[in-house]
Amino acid sequence: MNKPRNAWREPMVWMLIGLPLAMVAIGFALLFAAVDHAGPTADTPDRVTRLGHLQLTAEEAPQTRGSKPVTELILRHNGGMIEAVPTDARIARGGDLTVVLTAQDASAEVLTLHLKPSELGWRGAGVISDARNWRIEATSDRAPWRLQGQWPAEARFARLAP
Template identity: 30%
Template sequence: MKTEQRSPWREPMVWLVAAIPALSFFAVGGLFWAASRAGGVDRVADRVERTGQIQVANTGPVEQAMQRGLKALIKWDGKRLEVYPASGTFDRSQNLILKLHHPVTADEDRSVSLIGTVHGWAAEVALPTGHDWLLELEPQDGSWRLEGRWPAGQQAALLAPSLAVAQ
């Protein structure tokens, strides 16, 4: 009895031998692409210097905010962003910069200049509310800095120094 010989292209094993490495190649390329587009997941986007396994960041602005006892409340009504001093002594003549960091995608980070008002600082801005924001508030000279997290859907958040007071 003579069996009819099939073409190698009709055999599933030939396709698996070729397809698995090809799909792996494209999957690794997709992972590299996604990793290059993602932002950091750090709570604060400080510039960090690395030497060996030691990471050094400038905590001077946060320490200055702690010494002055600064805290602020930020509110958003859908179109106007307002910052009110909650404690400490703020220099009301200085305009402030609010940095809003997307928790995952750095491309969606924003920076808003806040102009002094009678009760605090304000700016007109449109913000997406479908995700949390990591916040940094500082004067234009960068002498102090407050941080906080703004959960999705909330209209207000508290900003405070990120370091704990040493006992």
């Protein structure tokens, strides 16, 4: 007479089992979509540069006693000459300066300039294209510092700082 119904035909069973299973499946689908579409920014970290002071290793620290670290450098070109002038006259200019310029366009051309000490700073022969934006890095062969900066297209000079 009263025949018992099958448990799978009861709506309460579907609410207690089916609804949580659907939520778990949707959660895994969202997790897969988030990991799959993270893009290149998750794989390549940003370059972080600390400003305001130089960080020296334990080996470099004794070499800098008594000399003031470089605070800023102005890089300018005039015809076929490149000149690097420090903003502080007390900076020791005894060694050669290596300046690496990397073009910020599709070609990514790299220019390496070796500048010799001069009366104002460093000077050397070189030609820089005014039609490109350049990323600059300058290092000295005698001091443990490295300065970086940008040279916008058609600019007359560039400022380099730690």
